Amino acid sequence: MPSSKKANAAPWNDSTLALLVHGYAWLPNRMRRSLDGTVRTRLMGRPAIALRGPDAVAFFYDEKHVVRTAALPDPVLDTLFGQGAVHTLDGDVHRVRKALFIALLKDGAGVAALGEYVTRRWREAMADRQQDRVVLFDEAAKVLARAVRDWAGVPLSLSDAAAADLARDCTSMVDGFATFGPRHLRARQARRRQEDALAVLITDVRTTPEADSTGSALEAVARHRDLDGTLLDPRTAAVELLNIIRPTVAIAWFATFAAHALHRWPQHRDLLRADTEGSYAEAFAHEVRRFYPFAPFVAGLAAQDLTWHGEHVPKDALVLLDLYGQNHDPALWEDPYRFDPRRFASPEGPQDPLDNLVPQGGGDAARGHRCPGEDITVTALAAIATELARLDYEVPDQDLGIPLSRMPTLPRSGFELRLR
DSSP: OOOTHHHHSOOOOBOHHHHHHHGGGHHHHHHHHOSSSOEEEEETTEEEEEEOSHHHHHHHTOTTTEEOTTTSOHHHIIIIIOTTOGGGOOHHHHHHHHHHHHHHHSOHHHHHHHHHHHHHHHHHHHHHTTTSEEEHHHHHHHHHHHHHHHHHTOOOOOSHHHHHHHHHHHHHHHHHTTOOTHHHHHHHHHHHHHHHHHHHHHHHHTTSOGGGOOOOHHHHHHHOBOTTSOBOOHHHHHHHHHHHHHHHHTHHHHHHHHHHHHHHSTHHHHHHHTOSSSHHHHHHHHHHHHHSOOOOEEEEEESSSEEETTEEEOTTOEEEEEHHHHTTOTTTSSSTTSOOTHHHHSTTOSSOHHHHOOBTBOSOGGGTOSOTTHHHHHHHHHHHHHHHHHSOEEOOSOOOOOOTTSSSOOOTTOOEEEEO
16 A cells, blocks of 8 residues: 655656666766655656665565566667566576576686686787777777687687677677667667577587587577476577677676776776785776766566555556665765775675675575676676786877766777877
């Protein structure tokens, strides 16, 4: 039953245009004006309520409260995640499909192996580009594309053109999902190309005996069986394989932000160079993920009529979890707009890292809600940050502004550097 607070709540006016105009700043700005830490609005005509904080994370990822089935609109599925992706599932069906990703992406040896591929591919790329001008975002995407294809067991020509094509398609999918016009069209075309190619590989793998399996991610996805015991159709299998490859290439955003941080606060270069055990590199990677804008929020649908802090949330309303705002919430982080990896380098770390640090979403890792790719992200980003700290380069004059109105965002120049 709606509570008495509903009558005193702000009207649920539509904020779709405001979101498109203000980007990452829209929801945190609304939260700052909220008296109770909750934003009531509409998006694309649907009632929406936005939440923030550790208790909001627990509320959002409780399947009795919020579901993802039908929450993601087709434009997002046709660009970023793919039709039939694990992100669209709930309940036991979701847990069985998610187990595939957890087995691949939470394996310590596998994560370390991907980190080694990233380091190797980075050093090869930089050796080939000595005394050259490099747009870091583009170069990092190609390095990550080569590394993840190596790691996943997906055949890839070693030519620069092949790596560039994969990198361009994966970054296009991310760049175009939250917009309209040419960027969105490029994202759709990129996804279609990659799904077509990977579906052929999936079919080829299934013609080889399982006894000859090499244990690659490609084979694991090709042979995965859903809750009903059936293999994924080749297109859905391609979608899920791409949901390993694409997010890994998307670490190029964080890699570019890492270079931005090293340029603004160069004292971290010496700390990374002196880090022989990798602990400071990991802390640096966490702080890059906290400090810089990546995902603005995640969304689901209210599974039933709910009450949040006395506010009625109608069934099927959009429920938003404010990621960017939570990562800069002064109630959770001391001096949140100071870049300081020491937050994560102390023995105790942040007060509650699972619930406080949510750049890629939150939730209970044991229940399979938290993004299984976080370990991959931190490992690859720490590797690139360490290599950047050791690289001899200069930063020419350029526009390094990061527009919060654009989602996803980057330094406007892509961060150009000149190798020496």
